[in-house]
Amino acid sequence: MSSLANKVQDVFNEPGCAKNQGKSDKERKKGCTKQLQPGGAAGGCAFDGAKIALQPITDVAHLVHGPIACEGNSWDNRGAKSSGSRLYRTSFTTDINETDVVFGGEKHLFKSIKEILDKYDPPAVFVYQTCVPAMIGDDIGAVCKAATEKFGKPVVPVISPGFVGPKNLGNKLAGEALLDHVIGTGEPEYTTPYDINIIGEYNLAGELWQVKPLLDELGIRILSCISGDAKYHEVASSHRAKAAMMVCSKAMINIARKMEERYDIPFFEGSFYGIGDMSDSLREIARLLIEKGADPELMDRTEAVIEREEARAWERIAPYKERLTGKKVLLITGGVKSWSVVAALQEAGMELVGTSVKKSTKEDKDKIKELMGQDAHMIEDMTPREMFKMLSDAQADIMLSGGRSQFIALKAKMPWLDINQERHHAFAGYEGMVDLVREIDKALSNPIWDQVRKPAPWDDGQESWEARALAEAEAEAAAIAADPVLAEEMRRSTQICNCKTVDTGTIEDAIKADHLTTVKEVTAATNAGGGCTGCHERIAGILSALAATKAEAREADHG
Ligand code: SF4
Numbered sequence: 001m002s003s004l005a006n007k008v009q010d011v012f013n014e015p016g017c018a019k020n021q022g023k024s025d026k027e028r029k030k031g032c033t034k035q036l037q038p039g040g041a042a043g044g045c046a047f048d049g050a051k052i053a054l055q056p057i058t059d060v061a062h063l064v065h066g067p068i069a070c071e072g073n074s075w076d077n078r079g080a081k082s083s084g085s086r087l088y089r090t091s092f093t094t095d096i097n098e099t100d101v102v103f104g105g106e107k108h109l110f111k112s113i114k115e116i117l118d119k120y121d122p123p124a125v126f127v128y129q130t131c132v133p134a135m136i137g138d139d140i141g142a143v144c145k146a147a148t149e150k151f152g153k154p155v156v157p158v159i160s161p162g163f164v165g166p167k168n169l170g171n172k173l174a175g176e177a178l179l180d181h182v183i184g185t186g187e188p189e190y191t192t193p194y195d196i197n198i199i200g201e202y203n204l205a206g207e208l209w210q211v212k213p214l215l216d217e218l219g220i221r222i223l224s225c226i227s228g229d230a231k232y233h234e235v236a237s238s239h240r241a242k243a244a245m246m247v248c249s250k251a252m253i254n255i256a257r258k259m260e261e262r263y264d265i266p267f268f269e270g271s272f273y274g275i276g277d278m279s280d281s282l283r284e285i286a287r288l289l290i291e292k293g294a295d296p297e298l299m300d301r302t303e304a305v306i307e308r309e310e311a312r313a314w315e316r317i318a319p320y321k322e323r324l325t326g327k328k329v330l331l332i333t334g335g336v337k338s339w340s341v342v343a344a345l346q347e348a349g350m351e352l353v354g355t356s357v358k359k360s361t362k363e364d365k366d367k368i369k370e371l372m373g374q375d376a377h378m379i380e381d382m383t384p385r386e387m388f389k390m391l392s393d394a395q396a397d398i399m400l401s402g403g404r405s406q407f408i409a410l411k412a413k414m415p416w417l418d419i420n421q422e423r424h425h426a427f428a429g430y431e432g433m434v435d436l437v438r439e440i441d442k443a444l445s446n447p448i449w450d451q452v453r454k455p456a457p458w459d460d461g462q463e464s465w466e467a468r469a470l471a472e473a474e475a476e477a478a479a480i481a482a483d484p485v486l487a488e489e490m491r492r493s494t495q496i497c498n499c500k501t502v503d504t505g506t507i508e509d510a511i512k513a514d515h516l517t518t519v520k521e522v523t524a525a526t527n528a529g530g531g532c533t534g535c536h537e538r539i540a541g542i543l544s545a546l547a548a549t550k551a552e553a554r555e556a557d558h559g
Pocket of ligand 1: 046162
């Protein structure tokens, strides 16, 4: 097995990953060697994921070894604020061409590293592998090693070519690159019992800076944030921290867990979103530090800061809360944000009409249920048409999502706020919570909505295009409902497993024919669920629905 395949296998075997814990050895292996389906990396390839995770290290030169499109595709597609160096925003690529493909691109890469070191003198160069050089066999690990020896500066290979998998895998492979080549290679000038690492925070819009002043006040030092607003030396010496907080559950679990294993740095998973979660995170940081030898009085000071900051935040939120109470929010995000933002919005008095859970883990979903109750409206997959209908029927007053779905809200003439990676406002900590509420209030009370909802003068007296489109959609739905055969056909053709393109009908037929009772059996028989495993819950739903129908039929027979 190649070293890349080994590394991917290692990442998939990550014991800290909740998804993996639920898998058997055989399943884990299968999941790791699975072939990507076309479109599998549509939300970003593994290279993109690695670049996103590491680019916030600000003083490093990030060199992409590949065709120019890989770098063009990923450069600066999300913010990451820096308090110092701007080098991370300079785009470096080897821009390999046909000659490199024929003769190999290793020399070209070596020359590019030298040129960067000569011109910019960064503390390190990170070299990202992409699909083409990986396929022609360029050994970037060997080139980086030779460059490190020759130039005396760390040149770090980030081996995460796009074809190995999606963005999330790339995040983890980036973590592996740090673990293999960076973490533990430096020493901090001094250490204190109050040194922590924050892992998985990228400081996209300045979130770290909303939290740091409070930690500074408590005398807690962020030895390294991996990787928001980080400097190379900080990451290199991060192994001397006493405790760590992991901000985003999926992205860098391998770093947190392996640092605990290798350097005895305990960690917890927390969130900076929402007043309650922020307070809990501060408490947990203090608790872990005390456990590792900090003075127990730290907890008293932490509680005092929490009390003061909570009171201050509530006071600042109060004027908005009056206007926002009862406003309905549709939250289309994923992962840890699907629950941490729920808590934040509820604190502001708003009502959640739905939250997407497509990218959430089982733990994320359990937390949502805890916050929104067992009947929480968790949306696995919502089509743009359904989102549009929900908004235009005023089932929601505002949509919070990423930039890609903004146009649905705008077409429905409903307010929208960006809370994903392209956002321009930071919403972390107590300060961020006040900002979030202020931004929602601004979006909701913007006078533009009254203006755009008025019929255009040229439409006067006529039906608008939106009304016509909605009427057409409703007529289509009514026609389906009126024709039971067509309705059944449509129901059966609903795709359940997107990775393996398997529909409801195929799964139901297999369950009935082969008397299947578990998701595993369904996967073996139909391939459904053999990809990202995101549809396992839906398959389990089909299994229990069919089992219930069967039980009812049996009862009716006996009755
Ligand atoms: S690494 Fe591969 S999948 Fe990713 S952008 Fe480059 S060519 Fe495309």
